[in-house]
Amino acid sequence: MPAVTVRNLPEATHRALRVRAALHGRSTEAEIRDILENAVRPDGRVKLGSVLADIARRAGLTNEDVKVLEQARDKAPAEPLGFE
Secondary structure (H helix, E strand, O other): OOOOOOOOOOHHHHHHHHHHHHHOOOOHHHHHHHHHHHHHOOOOOOOHHHHHHHHHHHHOOOHHHHHHHHHHOOOOOOOOOOOO
């Protein structure tokens, strides 16, 4: 798993992280992981699967439509591109 080192963190910031971690009942490292996770992957982020499902719903597709499309789909493996 990747590791990150944060240099030149002000002492006041480090102290605030330790206090925040203690309030949440976890280590400072776990608190920092949680902060970073929420910053870059917030709960309200748009997920591709949700967007595609919404498009299908607005288009009026049903499970039966999906079954028909699946049956009609070409199941042969894709051929690699040639650049000659």
